[in-house]
Amino acid sequence: MILRSLLPSPDDLASATGWRVEPRGVCQGDVCVPLRPRTDGLVDVAALAAALGAAIVEEPEAGVWALGPGSGGRALLSANAPELALPDLAGTAFHLSSLLGAKVLLVAWASW
Numbered sequence: 431m432i433l434r435s436l437l438p439s440p441d442d443l444a445s446a447t448g449w450r451v452e453p454r455g456v457c458q459g460d461v462c463v464p465l466r467p468r469t470d471g472l473v474d475v476a477a478l479a480a481a482l483g484a485a486i487v488e489e490p491e492a493g494v495w496a497l498g499p500g501s502g503g504r505a506l507l508s509a510n511a512p513e514l515a516l517p518d519l520a521g522t523a524f525h526l527s528s529l530l531g532a533k534v535l536l537v538a539w540a541s542w
Contacts, residue, residue: 431497436486437472447497449478511536 431447440451449456455464463481479486485498514526
């Protein structure tokens, strides 16, 4: 979920993330976090992320933040990916570590 501010209005938060400010807190579906907007009416995304156990990642050059999904009580200890080697289309092993220092988007998919 991409955000342009860590202090969005309730409407901006809802349109960017699907989380809506309700009388019982900030909610998405059946999940509610007992969090109220600040006195200026803005929502503190860092507080929401902390309550969810979710990560926030900043891309300073683009001026955006990504709010990750809730961890369900499990969280990564670091942002370092483990070594991963998979065959490319030619059958040669491709190592994730060969991209060290570059920004990488890793998309995983499973048919089950």
